[in-house]
Amino acid sequence: MSSRTRTIKDILWVLALSGLIAAVFRLWFGLGATTNLSDAYPWGLWKILNMIGGVALSTSGFTVGFLVYVLRIKRFQPLMKPAILIAFLGYGCSCAALLLDIGLPQRFWHPIFMWNINSFLFEVFWCVMLYFTVTAIELAPMIFERLRAEKIAHFLHHIAIVVVIIGISLSSLHHSSLGSLFLVTPQRLYPLWYTPWLPWLFIISAMGAGLMVVVLIRMLWAYWYDHDTVFGPRANHTTPLIRISNDSTTAVPARGPEGPEMPALRSLATIAAWLLGLYLVFKVVDLFLHGGWSTLMVGNWESWLYLIELTLTAILPVILMILPWSRRTPAGVAVAATSAAVGLALNRVDVGILGYVHDAGVLYFPTLVEWMVGLGVVAAAGLVLFFLAENMPVFGPGSTETSSPVGKFKLPNGSLSRLWSTTLADSLHRVTLIAVFIIPLAYVLMYPPYGETWAQPIRPADGLDAERATLCIDGNKDGVETIFAHAEHQHRFGDSASCVKCHHLSMPGDHSTPCSRCHCSMNDPTNIFSHDVHTAALVKVKHLGGLHPENFTCQDCHAPGSPRTAATAKNCMECHRENMVPPGAVEQSNNLLMACSYREAMHGTCIKCHQHEAIQLDQPHLSDCQTCHQTLRPRETTVQTLASQADRTAN
Amino acid sequence: MYGILVDVTRCVACEKCVAACVARNKGNSQLADRDRATTKDGLSSHRRSAIISVDEGRFARKSCMHCLEPACVSACLVGSLKKTADGPVIYDKDKCIGCRYCMLACPFHVPRYEWDQTKPFVTKCDLCYDRIEQGQLPACVEACPEGVLKFGDRDQLMAEAKSRIKAEPNRYRDHVWGEKEFGGTSVIYISDVDLAELNWPDTGADSIPELTEPLVHKTPFIGLGVAVGLISLNWIVKRRNKLAGDDDSAKHSEENHE
Numbered sequence: 001m002s003s004r005t006r007t008i009k010d011i012l013w014v015l016a017l018s019g020l021i022a023a024v025f026r027l028w029f030g031l032g033a034t035t036n037l038s039d040a041y042p043w044g045l046w047k048i049l050n051m052i053g054g055v056a057l058s059t060s061g062f063t064v065g066f067l068v069y070v071l072r073i074k075r076f077q078p079l080m081k082p083a084i085l086i087a088f089l090g091y092g093c094s095c096a097a098l099l100l101d102i103g104l105p106q107r108f109w110h111p112i113f114m115w116n117i118n119s120f121l122f123e124v125f126w127c128v129m130l131y132f133t134v135t136a137i138e139l140a141p142m143i144f145e146r147l148r149a150e151k152i153a154h155f156l157h158h159i160a161i162v163v164v165i166i167g168i169s170l171s172s173l174h175h176s177s178l179g180s181l182f183l184v185t186p187q188r189l190y191p192l193w194y195t196p197w198l199p200w201l202f203i204i205s206a207m208g209a210g211l212m213v214v215v216l217i218r219m220l221w222a223y224w225y226d227h228d229t230v231f232g233p234r235a236n237h238t239t240p241l242i243r244i245s246n247d248s249t250t251a252v253p254a255r256g257p258e259g260p261e262m263p264a265l266r267s268l269a270t271i272a273a274w275l276l277g278l279y280l281v282f283k284v285v286d287l288f289l290h291g292g293w294s295t296l297m298v299g300n301w302e303s304w305l306y307l308i309e310l311t312l313t314a315i316l317p318v319i320l321m322i323l324p325w326s327r328r329t330p331a332g333v334a335v336a337a338t339s340a341a342v343g344l345a346l347n348r349v350d351v352g353i354l355g356y357v358h359d360a361g362v363l364y365f366p367t368l369v370e371w372m373v374g375l376g377v378v379a380a381a382g383l384v385l386f387f388l389a390e391n392m393p394v395f396g397p398g399s400t401e402t403s404s405p406v407g408k409f410k411l412p413n414g415s416l417s418r419l420w421s422t423t424l425a426d427s428l429h430r431v432t433l434i435a436v437f438i439i440p441l442a443y444v445l446m447y448p449p450y451g452e453t454w455a456q457p458i459r460p461a462d463g464l465d466a467e468r469a470t471l472c473i474d475g476n477k478d479g480v481e482t483i484f485a486h487a488e489h490q491h492r493f494g495d496s497a498s499c500v501k502c503h504h505l506s507m508p509g510d511h512s513t514p515c516s517r518c519h520c521s522m523n524d525p526t527n528i529f530s531h532d533v534h535t536a537a538l539v540k541v542k543h544l545g546g547l548h549p550e551n552f553t554c555q556d557c558h559a560p561g562s563p564r565t566a567a568t569a570k571n572c573m574e575c576h577r578e579n580m581v582p583p584g585a586v587e588q589s590n591n592l593l594m595a596c597s598y599r600e601a602m603h604g605t606c607i608k609c610h611q612h613e614a615i616q617l618d619q620p621h622l623s624d625c626q627t628c629h630q631t632l633r634p635r636e637t638t639v640q641t642l643a644s645q646a647d648r649t650a651n
Numbered sequence: 652m653y654g655i656l657v658d659v660t661r662c663v664a665c666e667k668c669v670a671a672c673v674a675r676n677k678g679n680s681q682l683a684d685r686d687r688a689t690t691k692d693g694l695s696s697h698r699r700s701a702i703i704s705v706d707e708g709r710f711a712r713k714s715c716m717h718c719l720e721p722a723c724v725s726a727c728l729v730g731s732l733k734k735t736a737d738g739p740v741i742y743d744k745d746k747c748i749g750c751r752y753c754m755l756a757c758p759f760h761v762p763r764y765e766w767d768q769t770k771p772f773v774t775k776c777d778l779c780y781d782r783i784e785q786g787q788l789p790a791c792v793e794a795c796p797e798g799v800l801k802f803g804d805r806d807q808l809m810a811e812a813k814s815r816i817k818a819e820p821n822r823y824r825d826h827v828w829g830e831k832e833f834g835g836t837s838v839i840y841i842s843d844v845d846l847a848e849l850n851w852p853d854t855g856a857d858s859i860p861e862l863t864e865p866l867v868h869k870t871p872f873i874g875l876g877v878a879v880g881l882i883s884l885n886w887i888v889k890r891r892n893k894l895a896g897d898d899d900s901a902k903h904s905e906e907n908h909e
Contacts, residue, residue, distance in 0.1 A: 029769065031766065032765075032766025033766075039694070039760075070884055070888065071884075103772070104748050114730055117868070169878040185758075188758075278805075627663045
């Protein structure tokens, strides 16, 4: 195992293991407790970024398949295997995330038997399922060759073209349908991103970015394992600490600053850039055709996001692939590929999550568990890629680091023991070590929020609770609760007869009585703010003397030179910050009670008596709602008189 | 086809309909009260209907509109949601896999998810389908003391809505919400204020399934077309290569020099 990939593999192991633990948390505590998904954002990180974004970045299987098998471009033949492997792993890890995302993972097979042919999601499910099978079949020859089952491998090679064509057809369907999924939300998706062209935009961008991903991964692999095939021979062969694969250096004659595979990668990236350029054209035409231009010109954060996304996905890669100085260097191609991949992922997040912010009115940010699972599945796919590519000739014959002969994966002792002594024993040690740290860390980081708050939901105070000394009030619903000394207030206002003094102050429809109804202005007679008490206290603190020492305290609260009104005074919280109770600071077991609202208070006070009297006096209308509620009257008083006159004359 | 007529001018926001709804669905009234305060529109898995303030002093019952061409039914990939011939859009929890596409698809933002459950399902109003089948009124209609809600055949309700508007043109706006919007709904509204709060579109938009269903029905043919195109393209390339002789290597180097 190379020392260059050791760090990256360890990071992948950490991510994958923490993802595994997070997945257990998600299954154990449920979707609502471990994710920030809500009724406002039913689709979150896993569906949008992992599934829709991940699948879009894994289009390599069918695009390279098209170039190699249908157009028969021999040059791209060496990229076929990586492309299929990327597609297989990309789809695999996306589906793993999706499996955790659906509410009832045990029922993932339902769409196979329960059909709704009107649903785009149904079509996507079938196409993804079938295409995943197709990539597995395309991948199989590689495995069978390694296992020396040549007859099966030969048969699979024989039907490759059929399989590839089925795969391309399925892909062209579901990549566009993933865009069509969002066609159902014309009212909610931000108009910059909602367009009837979504299916087209999705498939073209996915094809372009998918090709870029192959280029990027091939270059990354070359960076780690077979430097010379892509980047050309190193300038200084005697560089210590870095081993160079002997096969490739001897096989490849020096031919300038790049390796023999670079031209193929460059032309692949050029094809991708053409596709992304087409995407750019589509996007711009779409802007003008479907009214996005005026939305873009608003200049809010969505406009900027749109521009950033479009720059990353299309503009930057296309420019980099056009300019000679950047397209000639491997670094330029790599930057173009990275930019396209990141831009595409951002685009899917925009369409799936950020485009709904203006409608939902709240922001969605994934929880730790969501990030860990989302990154974990990708990391696991990366590890599988490392394992397969190190043990099979995925990236060409010279790409595996060990110079063992290819195609001799003997099951008997020899190879197994070699596998154990080289790969597993070493990594098992480290994996165990990582796991030992990861598990407690994950427990500490993830467990606390889900134990208590979900077990004890906030509930409104009922009769007995109102007798308690204190209640928690969050009048403006900002999550910051204030301790309200209910008993004290009640006592000061005249005990049990005083309920109406406060509970009558809020209006119908208010969810609870806001404190500001009383504590709003120092000029308000019901305000508890005492101006004299404050000035006296300031005099005392500042040791002021004279006939009217309080006259020198004005500027402590009011801005100098400003009129001495409540509006120019300091916010109470500037001095009395300790009175503010941050969320969670209150001892929640006793006090997590909301004050009862106007409605609850009035209904509790009035209705019982009304119902009782209605029966006693035999006047059932007393218990009707409209005896007290008189919203039925029309809004304009003139209309009322006319209407009532009409009624009277009719009667 | 059954439906409900909602007369917004009569609603006094007593929320008896909501209480009856929670009771009928065997919900936890305390959790329902909590969600009334903590959610944006009062709908949650514990509260399948809510009273929302549509204007100063005007309230409307928000719940499933039971669209004539429901987006949720069209979206559900396992057919867990169904529009019955009687009008209600009902939910079969035995089929649901929890993909939550219905929640995304619904233009009124009605289906809600049981986020506090480890085995969660979608919840939505089913117009008390079991009660209708037994000849009873839906729980909310039965509970309403003000005559805001009226249950009956949709066509008759539509006629009644129009006659009410005609009888008191000063009292109502000359518009029946749900007559045409999103292809028409089984729950229709008459009001003296605008009902934008209930997510009604400004203009008479097409139904949501009309945006997607014609497309999705074309997909098998598109797939077949792509396959046929690929096969012929493959044949052409094969034949061209054969005619040009096996000079792939020459072509290869040529392209490299471009």
